Structure formats: structure tokens, C-alpha cells
Amino acid sequence: MPISVAVAGASGYAGGELLRLLANHPEFEIRVVTAHQNAGSPLGAVHPHLRSLAELVLQPTEARVLAEADVVFLALPHGASGAVTAQLPDDVLAVDCGADHRLTDEDAWAAFYGGEYHGAWSYGLPELLLDGGAAKQRDTLAGVTRIAVPGCNVTAITLGLAPGVAAGVVEADDLVSVLAVGTSGAGKSLRPDLLASEIMGSASAYAVGGTHRHTPEIVQNLTAAGGAGVSISFTPVLVPMSRGILATSTARLASGVSAAEVREAWQVAYADEPFVHVLPAGSFPRTSDTLGANTALMGLAVDENAGRVVVVSAIDNLVKGTAGAAIQSANLALGLPETLGLPLNGVAP
Numbered sequence: 597m598p599i600s601v602a603v604a605g606a607s608g609y610a611g612g613e614l615l616r617l618l619a620n621h622p623e624f625e626i627r628v629v630t631a632h633q634n635a636g637s638p639l640g641a642v643h644p645h646l647r648s649l650a651e652l653v654l655q656p657t658e659a660r661v662l663a664e665a666d667v668v669f670l671a672l673p674h675g676a677s678g679a680v681t682a683q684l685p686d687d688v689l690a691v692d693c694g695a696d697h698r699l700t701d702e703d704a705w706a707a708f709y710g711g712e713y714h715g716a717w718s719y720g721l722p723e724l725l726l727d728g729g730a731a732k733q734r735d736t737l738a739g740v741t742r743i744a745v746p747g748c749n750v751t752a753i754t755l756g757l758a759p760g761v762a763a764g765v766v767e768a769d770d771l772v773s774v775l776a777v778g779t780s781g782a783g784k785s786l787r788p789d790l791l792a793s794e795i796m797g798s799a800s801a802y803a804v805g806g807t808h809r810h811t812p813e814i815v816q817n818l819t820a821a822g823g824a825g826v827s828i829s830f831t832p833v834l835v836p837m838s839r840g841i842l843a844t845s846t847a848r849l850a851s852g853v854s855a856a857e858v859r860e861a862w863q864v865a866y867a868d869e870p871f872v873h874v875l876p877a878g879s880f881p882r883t884s885d886t887l888g889a890n891t892a893l894m895g896l897a898v899d900e901n902a903g904r905v906v907v908v909s910a911i912d913n914l915v916k917g918t919a920g921a922a923i924q925s926a927n928l929a930l931g932l933p934e935t936l937g938l939p940l941n942g943v944a945p
């Protein structure tokens with residue numbers, strides 16, 4: 597019997613990517629799709645690229661509609677998902693791509709998001725190192741029924757820096773990250789600053805100066821990895837591409853650590869990972885290498901003059917950064933093979 601699935605926020609970018617991947621998943625059957633303003637429309641009208649699902653009709657986003665399915669993926673704006681998930685039965689597996697259930701610290705939620713705090717769920721980043729590398733987040737996901745998927749910038753930075761922090765080869769209190777990010781990360785919303793004429797041929801920083809709401813989530817992750825006094829300054833830069841994140845993260849090298857020990861920390865951390873790959877010395881990923889794939893690729897160097905480790909990590913924000921991570925975590929929760937239905941290969945050029 598296939599496992600029935602509902603996707604809330606199916607008319608958006610993350611919802612569309614969930615559907616694209618779910619349509620090729622051998623164990624799932626898409627039963628319900630919901631939207632807000634687009635409720636009542638056939639899916640083919642909002643996602644013409646999803647041909648096999650074109651006849652599905654978008655329903656209103658209500659818990660009673662979603663609860664018809666065994667698994668509910670939510671891709672709703674922050675705040676909207678917490679209200680809906682509070683009404684879902686306990687035995688439904690709910691996987692939330694929004695921020696509502698990511699943060700364990702209510703004060704951090706109040707400072708960076710505000711509004712009602714809905715509590716933290718199991719965190720959907722299977723490769724996250726825990727306790728200095730003694731465990732990984734995937735070990736905690738079997739059988740859970742509530743999963744919070746990370747923010748996409750968070751995934752790129754966390755996966756990039758966690759091996760060094762967990763192994764103690766870098767100083768966790770001196771981390772800097774600058775990201776080139778694509779426009780789809782901002783969702784399908786109509787915003788003047790996202791008009792093609794504003795974006796094309798230009799790059800612009802936003803949420804500068806420690807104000808980005810992903811900051812506490814990154815600190816939470818790197819602390820869980822074993823970092824003491826984690827402090828990160830990160831700056832996203834919007835660039836004219838529709839998908840992708842390229843995070844260039846640097847960290848102060850711990851005293852007496854060699855370049856070989858640095859590389860070993862990253863290689864050991866991700867040696868057996870199906871989707872997270874450390875490239876050979878001298879190689880660095882491009883966002884285009886991850887397009888459409890559930891991969892996080894990274895390259896590593898030690899800047900001896902500056903005494904810093906430099907990690908360049910790339911993901912597709914809509915796959916490993918959202919929909920792929922959601923499905924990977926759901927596979928683990930349901931006891932299915934972790935990689936089921938998830939693309940390892942991307943699309944090029």
C-alpha cells in the first residue's frame with residue numbers, strides 16, 4: 597500500500613519542488629495539495645512543469661483536509677504552519693519546511709521572528725554532527741512524527757562548518773560566512789526588489805550586521821555539533837540566479853592544527869554520506885553542480901597567512917535546502933531507505 601501524502605503550500609516554490617520529488621518517490625502517493633490564493637485552481641495552472649500532477653486541484657489549507665494523508669509536508673509562510681500543525685492528529689507525520697518549529701530557544705524565536713512560539717520539533721538535517729561527532733542527527737529521526745526542516749542558508753553554512761567545529765580544529769567563536777543566494781529563496785511573493793530589472797546584472801547584500809533570522813539556528817546547530825561559545829557573522833548576497841546557494845565560510849584555525857588534520861576532520865565527518873561530499877584538494881563546487889540534486893558539495897583550503905580555514909559549500913536551496921531534506925528526513929522517520937526518491941545527480945548545463 598502506498599503511503600498517502602499531502603502537500604500544504606503546494607502552489608509555492610518549495611511546495612512545487614516537494615511535488616516534483618514526491619512524484620518520483622516509489623512509496624508515496626500524492627493525495628492532497630493545498631494553497632491559499634490559488635485554492636480551487638488545477639495544479640497544472642500554477643506549476644506547468646509538473647505534467648504528471650496537472651489534474652490535481654488545489655484545496656484550501658485546512659487541517660481537516662491535510663489529515664486525510666499519512667504524511668503532511670508543509671511549505672507555508674512562517675507563522676502560518678504553526679497554526680495548522682497544532683490541529684493535525686499526533687499519528688500523522690508532519691514535516692514543516694517553515695521556521696515555526698526549528699528553534700529550541702523561545703527567546704531567540706521572539707528576537708528574530710516574533711509572534712506565537714510553537715515549540716521545537718525533531719530537526720531535519722540528518723548529516724548534522726552531534727556531540728563532537730559521537731552521533732549524527734539521523735540517529736534521532738527513526739519513528740518521529742514531527743520534523744522541522746532547516747532554513748536553506750542554515751544548511752549550507754552548518755554542513756560547511758560543523759566538521760571543523762565538532763573536531764575542534766577551528767575556533768567556534770570566530771566564524772564568518774558570506775553567501776551568494778538565488779532569488780527563489782525569497783519565495784514566489786511579489787516584491788519590487790525582486791523584479792527582474794532590479795536583480796539582473798546586480799548583486800546586493802541584505803540582512804547585514806547579524807540581523808538575519810537564520811543566525812540563532814546556525815548557532816543552535818554548531819553548538820549541538822560540540823562548539824563552545826559559537827559566534828558567527830554571516831551576510832547573504834542576492835545574485836541573479838533563480839536557484840542555488842554558495843556559502844564561503846571561514847573559521848580561525850585552532851592552535852597547532854595542521855592542514856592535513858583539517859582535511860581529515862571534514863573527510864571523516866562525511867566519508868559515508870550519500871549526499872554530502874567533500875571535493876579533492878584544490879576543487880571547489882559551483883551552485884550549478886547541485887542544480888536539482890539533493891547534494892551539498894564542498895571544497896576546503898587552509899589560508900596559512902590569515903590562519904583561517906576556508907570552506908566553500910554549495911546546495912540547491914529548493915532541494916537539499918528544503919524539499920530534498922524534508923523527504924530524506926521523512927524516509928528516516930518512516931524506516932524507509934534514506935535516499936529513496938532523492939536525486940544524487942543534478943542538471944547541467
Ligand SMILES: NC(=O)C1=CN([C@@H]2O[C@H](COP(=O)(O)OP(=O)(O)OC[C@H]3O[C@@H](n4cnc5c(N)ncnc54)[C@H](OP(=O)(O)O)[C@@H]3O)[C@@H](O)[C@H]2O)C=CC1
Pocket residue numbers: 604605606607608609610611630631632633634635657670671672673674676693694695746747748780781782783784785913914917918
Ligand atoms: N524557497 C526556499 O528556498 C526555501 C523555503 N523554505 C520555507 O518554505 C516555506 C515556503 O516557502 P516558498 O515556497 O519559498 O514560499 P512561496 O511564497 O513560494 O509559497 C508560499 C505558499 O504558501 C501559501 N500561503 C501564502 N500565505 C498563506 C497563508 N496565510 N496561509 C496558508 N498558506 C499560505 C501560498 O499559497 P498561494 O500562492 O496559493 O497564495 C504558497 O502555496 C517558507 O516557510 C519558507 O521559509 C525553506 C527553505 C528554503
Ligand SMILES: CC(=O)N[C@@H](CCC(=O)OP(=O)(O)O)C(=O)O
Pocket residue numbers: 693694695746747748749777778779780781782810832834
Ligand atoms: C533570497 C532570500 O530571501 N532567501 C531567504 C532564504 C529563506 C530560507 O531558506 O528559508 P526560511 O525562510 O524557511 O528560513 C532568506 O535569506 O531569508
